[in-house]
Amino acid sequence: MKKVITYGTFDLIHHGHINILRRAKEYGDYLIVGLSSDEFNSLKGKAAYYSFEERKMILEAIKYVDEVIPEHNWGQKADDVQTNDIDLFVMGSDWEGKFDELNEHCEVVYLPRTEGISSSKIKTDLFNN
Ligand code: C2G
Numbered sequence: 001m002k003k004v005i006t007y008g009t010f011d012l013i014h015h016g017h018i019n020i021l022r023r024a025k026e027y028g029d030y031l032i033v034g035l036s037s038d039e040f041n042s043l044k045g046k047a048a049y050y051s052f053e054e055r056k057m058i059l060e061a062i063k064y065v066d067e068v069i070p071e072h073n074w075g076q077k078a079d080d081v082q083t084n085d086i087d088l089f090v091m092g093s094d095w096e097g098k099f100d101e102l103n104e105h106c107e108v109v110y111l112p113r114t115e116g117i118s119s120s121k122i123k124t125d126l127f128n129n
Contacts, residue, residue, distance in 0.1 A: 002028035004088045005080060007071050009036045011048035012122050013058055016092075016114035023111050024090040025064035032084055033059055034071040043073075049123070081105045 006024045010017050010033070025031045036044065038052050048055060056068050069080065077099065081089060086106050091099060092113040102108050 001030055002087045003030045003032065003085055004028040004090055005032045005034060005077075005084065005086045006090045007034035007036070007077070009041055009044070009046055009048055009119070010055055010059055011046075011050055012119040013055075013062075014117050014119070014122065016117040018062070018064075019114045020090070020092050020111060021062060021064040024088075027088050027090065027109070030066045031064055032067045032069060032080075032086070033065055034077070034080060035059060035068050036071045040072055049119075077102055078105055 004024050004027050006020065008017070008020075021031065021033070035052065035056055036046075036048075038048065041048050050058070052070070059065050059068050069084075077089070078101075080086070081102060082105055088107045088109060089099060089102050090109050090111060093110045094113050096110045100108055
């Protein structure tokens with residue numbers, strides 16, 4: 001079984017998120033999402049609209065997602081990859097090159113980001129209308 005992992009906040013789920021999850025799953029048989037905790041989001045300078053539990057429930061309802069684990073810090077990825085026997089790490093191209101050190105443990109792939117959508121754009125557009 002080929003196992004894939006990806007990470008993110010996945011707040012206000014939109015088609016950009018679905019695009020990365022769909023493509024990540026196409027590379028393997030089992031997709032794990034490392035979902036940023038509310039505390040880690042604060043460290044990332046992001047305030048998610050939905051709580052970790054709400055974002056987790058929503059992700060678990062997406063057919064491409066097989067498992068959701070918490071992302072507590074920047075440094076846990078190598079351990080997650082080894083503990084979960086991951087073959088492939090996938091992130092959107094806005095992270096290009098940032099996680100290449102994981103090449104020691106698994107394949108690393110960056111996929112083109114979906115242009116024109118983001119959780120912050122949704123918030124801005126809603127606020128201005
Ligand atoms: N993404 C995308 N296209 C968009 C928006 C997001 O492909 N229009 C991708 C991002 O590149 C990322 C994933 O969707 O791979 C999740 O994005 P976010 O929820 O914004 O997560 P981020 O803040 O990038 O946190 O340790 C990694 C971090 O947790 C990633």
